Amino acid sequence: MSATDKLLDVQHVTVEFHIGGLVGGSLLVAVNDVSFSLDLDRPEIFTLAGESGSGKTTLSRLLLRDLDPTRGKVLFEGRDLATVHNRSEFKEFMKRVQPVFQNPFETFSPLRRVDTYLFDTALNFGMAPDRQTAARVVEEALRNVGLSLEEVSNRYPHELSGGQIQRVSVARALISQPKLILADEPVSMVDASLRMEIVNLFRKLRDEQKVSVIYITHDLATAYYISDHIGIMLRGFIVESGPVEDVLERPLHPYTKLLKESVPAPAPNEKESWAKPISLGTTEVKEYGRVGCKFASRCPHVMEICRKVDPPDVQVERQIVKCYLYTEHAEPAAAGIQP
Amino acid sequence: MALLSVENLSAYYRTEIYGISRTVRAVDGVSFELKPNEIYGVAGESSCGKTTLIKVISGNAKHPLKVNSGSVNYHFGAHDVDMLHISQEELRQNLRWKEISYVMQGSMSVLNPVRKIIKTFEDIVATHQGIPDKKIFFEQVREHVNRLGLPPEVLTSYPHQLSGGMRQRVAIALATVFHPSLIIADEPTTALDVVVQRGVLQMIKDIQALSNNTILLVTHDMAVHANVADRVMIMYAGRIAEEAPTETIFNAPLHPYTQHLIHSLPMIGERSNKVGLRGAPPNLANPPSGCRFHERCPYVMDICRTEVPELVTVRDGHRVACHLVKENSL
Numbered sequence: 303m304s305a306t307d308k309l310l311d312v313q314h315v316t317v318e319f320h321i322g323g324l325v326g327g328s329l330l331v332a333v334n335d336v337s338f339s340l341d342l343d344r345p346e347i348f349t350l351a352g353e354s355g356s357g358k359t360t361l362s363r364l365l366l367r368d369l370d371p372t373r374g375k376v377l378f379e380g381r382d383l384a385t386v387h388n389r390s391e392f393k394e395f396m397k398r399v400q401p402v403f404q405n406p407f408e409t410f411s412p413l414r415r416v417d418t419y420l421f422d423t424a425l426n427f428g429m430a431p432d433r434q435t436a437a438r439v440v441e442e443a444l445r446n447v448g449l450s451l452e453e454v455s456n457r458y459p460h461e462l463s464g465g466q467i468q469r470v471s472v473a474r475a476l477i478s479q480p481k482l483i484l485a486d487e488p489v490s491m492v493d494a495s496l497r498m499e500i501v502n503l504f505r506k507l508r509d510e511q512k513v514s515v516i517y518i519t520h521d522l523a524t525a526y527y528i529s530d531h532i533g534i535m536l537r538g539f540i541v542e543s544g545p546v547e548d549v550l551e552r553p554l555h556p557y558t559k560l561l562k563e564s565v566p567a568p569a570p571n572e573k574e575s576w577a578k579p580i581s582l583g584t585t586e587v588k589e590y591g592r593v594g595c596k597f598a599s600r601c602p603h604v605m606e607i608c609r610k611v612d613p614p615d616v617q618v619e620r621q622i623v624k625c626y627l628y629t630e631h632a633e634p635a636a637a638g639i640q641p
Numbered sequence: 642m643a644l645l646s647v648e649n650l651s652a653y654y655r656t657e658i659y660g661i662s663r664t665v666r667a668v669d670g671v672s673f674e675l676k677p678n679e680i681y682g683v684a685g686e687s688s689c690g691k692t693t694l695i696k697v698i699s700g701n702a703k704h705p706l707k708v709n710s711g712s713v714n715y716h717f718g719a720h721d722v723d724m725l726h727i728s729q730e731e732l733r734q735n736l737r738w739k740e741i742s743y744v745m746q747g748s749m750s751v752l753n754p755v756r757k758i759i760k761t762f763e764d765i766v767a768t769h770q771g772i773p774d775k776k777i778f779f780e781q782v783r784e785h786v787n788r789l790g791l792p793p794e795v796l797t798s799y800p801h802q803l804s805g806g807m808r809q810r811v812a813i814a815l816a817t818v819f820h821p822s823l824i825i826a827d828e829p830t831t832a833l834d835v836v837v838q839r840g841v842l843q844m845i846k847d848i849q850a851l852s853n854n855t856i857l858l859v860t861h862d863m864a865v866h867a868n869v870a871d872r873v874m875i876m877y878a879g880r881i882a883e884e885a886p887t888e889t890i891f892n893a894p895l896h897p898y899t900q901h902l903i904h905s906l907p908m909i910g911e912r913s914n915k916v917g918l919r920g921a922p923p924n925l926a927n928p929p930s931g932c933r934f935h936e937r938c939p940y941v942m943d944i945c946r947t948e949v950p951e952l953v954t955v956r957d958g959h960r961v962a963c964h965l966v967k968e969n970s971l
Contacts, residue, residue, distance in 0.1 A: 353834035354805065463921030464687070493686035494861055495898075495937075498905050499917025520834050523864075527907040527915065550909050564839040566864035568906040570887045576868050580840055 306380035309481055309514055310340040310365070315374035317360055332360040334538035335374070340482070340516075342379070345508050347515045349525040349546065351561075352535030358518045361535075362486050365516065366401055367392070379481070397427050400475035404487040406467040410459045416470050417455045420444070420477060427478040443473040446511060447503055465496030472503060476511070483507070486518045501528055522565050526550050534558050537596035539612075544621035554623040557597045595625070603627055642716055643674040644822060644855050645698065650711035652697045665925045667693035667706070669879040672952070675823070678853045680846070682870030682887070684863060684902070686922055690879040691859050695825055698857075699741055700724050700732050715740070717822055738769050742816035744809075746828040751812050752800040758811055759796040765815060782818070788851075789814050789844060806837030810844055817848055824848075825857045830865065842869050863902055867891055872958070875899050878923050878933035881952055885959040895961045897938050932964065940965060 317333040334357075340348060350358050363369040364376055367383045376383045378399065386392050403409045410416055420440040421433060430436035441451045447469040459467055468488060475483050485504065489497045505528050507513045519525055525532055526546055533543040534555065542555040553559045563575055592598070598608040607626055616628040649672050654665040667690045675681050685691050696702050698713050713724040717740050727736075745751055753761055762782050763772065772778045783793060791810055800808055809829060816824055826845065830838040846869060849856050858870055866873045866887060874884040875898065883896040894900045905915045920937040923929050929936055935945040944964050952962040 353836060465917065465921060493922060494863070494902060495686060495905070495918040496921065497917065498907070498915045501907075502915075502917070522835070523907040523909055526909045527912065560836060562909060564835040565909060566835075566839070566842075566862075566868040568864040568867050568891065568903065568908065570867045570891050576839065577843065577846075579843060580836065 306377070307342050308339045308377065309342045309379060310516075311375075311377040311380075312336060312338050312365075313375045313377065315361075315364060315371045315376060317357075317364065317369065318372045331538050333357045333364065333371075336361060336538075336540050337374075338533055338540065338543065340514050345512045345514045346530040347504060347508055347517055347528050349517045349519060349529040349532040350535055350540075351519055351522055351525050351532060353520060353561075355537075356535040357538040358535055359486060362401075362484055362516070362518055365484055366399060367395065393427070397478040398480050399482045399484065400478060400480040402468075402472055402475050402483060402485040402488050405491045406464065406471045407459055407491075409471050410467065412459055415456055415458055416462065416467065417451070417457070420454075420470070420474055423474055423477045429477060429479075439477060440473075443476040444470075446476055446507070447473045448499075449473065463496065464492045465499055468492050468500050469503065472500075472507075476507070476513075480513060482514045482516065484516045484518070487520075488517070489524060490519070490521070497524070504528055522550060522561060534561065539596065539624055541597070541624045542621060548619070548621050554618055554621055554628060555597075555625050556601045556603055556627070560600075642677075644677045644716060645675040646712075646714050646716075647674070647698060648672050648712045648714075650694075650697060650713060651709040652693055652702060652706055653709050654693075654705045655707055656705045663926055666879050666928060667925055668697065669928075671711075671876075671879075671881055673874060673881065673884060675855050675857065677822070677855055678849075679871045680849055680856045680858055680869055682866040682873040683857065683859045683876060684861060684866055684873055685876035686861055688922060688925065689876045690925070691861075691876055692827060693879075694876075695743075695827055695857070695859060698724060699743060699825055700727060700736070715823075734769075738765065738816075738821065739819045740821050741823045741825065742819070742821040744813050744816045744824060744826040744829050746831055751815075752808060754800050757797055757799055758803075762796075762815065762818065766818065769819070785818060786814055789817070789848065804837070806833055806840055809833065809837075809841050813841070813844060813848070817852070820852055821854060823855045823857065825859070827859045828861070829858070831860065831862070838865070845869065863906055875902070878928055879925055880933060881960070881962060882934065883959075883961045883963075884952075889956075889959055895955065895959075895966050896934075896963050897940055897965070898934050932962075 315333055315336050316331065319330045319332055321328050321330050340346060350361060352358055364371055367386065370384060378395065386395055410419060421436050424430050424436040424439045429439045437451065444451055444454065449466065449469055454470055489500050492500055501524050504515050504517065508515060517525065517529055529546045531544065532546045532549050533540040536557050542549055542558045549558060550562060553562050566576055594610050595608040595613050598604050605626055613624045613626050615622050615624055618628050649670055650668055651670055652668040654667055656663050671694060683691055693706065696706060697708055702708055708725055715722040715724060722736065759782065766772055766778065782796065786793065786796060791814060795803060795807060795811055830841050833841060842865065845856060870887050873887050873890045875882045875896065877898050883894065883899045890899060891903055894903055901918050907915055918937050923933055931947045932945040932950050935941045938945065942964060950962045950964045952960050953966065954960050955966055
């Protein structure tokens with residue numbers, strides 16, 4: 303293991319899926335030449351945003367090593383994930399990177415009490431030698447999410463509210479004291495009045511526990527609220543990335559502009575721009591298979607070259623954008639995203 | 642005249658297993674009216690009774706859901722309909738699809754996966770009206786789909802070939818094929834992305850503007866209501882908390898729950914600290930006494946714990962159920 307200043311370093315990762323029969327069939331590039339990195343000593347919340355079918359979940363499976371990239375490398379604390387083979391090494395990796403899933407009621411079996419998950423995690427990862435010490439570890443993790451062991455012991459999932467059980471789910475992830483939490487749409491199934499409590503929890507983890515969070519979502523409003531950096535995904539590409547204020551307040555890529563404009567503002571007086579008619583892609587597979595920029599068919603500024611060659615990454619101030627509109631007055635960006 | 646008047650409606654789920662009976666008071670004492678030619682929004686979190694309310698007013702209440710009291714009356718131009726005392730046969734023959742249609746959340750499960758879209762249109766029209774001439778029928782469907790701005794290829798596609806947003810729009814096209822007076826849309830865009838959501842909601846608004854019918858839009862997403870609805874009703878734990886024109890709901894909400902909902906919405910460009918509400922939505926099998934919101938309310942008073950607040954009209958079209966708000970206090 304080499305010394306490094308990166309917690310997570312994703313280098314030009316591509317994932318291809320083969321669709322169709324043994325002969326023929328077609329190739330679907332779910333993640334296309336994606337690079338980004340998280341700093342080791344400065345915990346942050348990095349958001350991956352994009353519509354369904356943009357490759358967010360495939361990318362998260364890569365980072366959890368549930369899937370190997372077709373090309374490219376994922377380095378975690380300097381170690382290439384492709385070289386993690388045996389069980390004990392993988393367990394060590396799992397201790398450092400923990401997931402939080404979308405629907406807490408599906409994460410936990412309805413027939414098991416939720417505290418058994420917490421104890422099992424503590425024992426399996428060797429955080430405690432026996433149940434008595436495990437109780438202390440579990441209590442500590444629960445305290446970090448604003449719960450106590452008393453509140454959850456001997457409870458079944460249906461006896462807890464959506465917000466509580468999602469916090470238990472985060473507490474479970476915290477037991478092994480991870481460096482990175484991967485949260486895939488953690489609030490989309492949680493009630494509106496409890497949603498902000500979960501979102502604030504991630505912020506608290508970053509500030510107090512020094513845990514980095516990769517927040518995967520299609521909700522730009524909460525992304526803006528909690529994250530430090532953001533990457534906007536479209537059909538496997540990260541089309542724009544940078545500090546969240548820059549990207550969402552002054553979007554450069556036409557797709558980010560469309561996304562931002564489409565977020566309905568919770569104010570009835572500001573509906574003019576939202577009401578402007580838009581055209582939608584008919585099918586997803588069509589856009590994936592297209593040569594050149596995947597947004598070309600819907601882009602208002604489309605040029606001849608957009609339909610022929612994939613646009614390069616261009617650095618504009620602190621943002622990196624994959625668009626020909628910015629190629630004239632900027633140098634091509636260095637590989638990867640420097641936060 | 643109102644298109645639909647709901648008076649003091651209570652609908653409970655009653656189950657009895659091994660002698661243990663349980664009553665879930667999903668809708669309790671709800672009264673409201675739908676006017677012709679408007680988009681009426683219903684908001685509230687999960688398990689606050691939104692879907693139960695729709696089931697009852699669309700005549701789909703089945704065991705264990707039972708209407709306890711109240712009335713649901715429709716006035717469709719020439720004829721009046723009492724939804725709670727109508728035969729299933731009449732409902733199927735004259736009302737469903739023709740006067741009241743329903744757009745659901747999961748459009749994938751609405752469309753038959755082994756039939757082309759045009760065949761699904763055929764199935765529905767044949768069941769409710771009959772198709773005397775297929776050629777004329779196909780022409781009509783093509784025209785209908787064209788008017789709604791969908792590409793004609795969708796008719797010859799199978800559901801799996803279409804994207805989620807396109808399928809949802811096909812489901813809306815199906816629901817409007819007979820030009821119903823009332824379209825009930827239950828979370829029509831919840832599973833969709835913002836861009837697609839915008840397209841689908843724009844289509845709903847266009848349809849409403851085109852045919853001047855009434856749309857009952859149910860969603861938990863307040864931002865959607867802000868952009869689409871004319872009037873909004875906020876439900877909490879089976880009761881109406883507040884009802885007002887959209888602008889009033891957003892600019893001058895009176896109920897503490899509505900105030901929390903509006904103020905906790907994150908917005909791009911604004912980063913002030915937002916907090917969650919303490920506690921959790923109540924269990925409707927055993928709802929709290931008095932005001933059902935009192936356990937979570939920041940302004941709770943003694944009276945809130947014992948007495949149910951009445952829904953009072955504070956101004957024309959603005960109704961609130963809260964002890965803090967006295968009648969005509971504004």
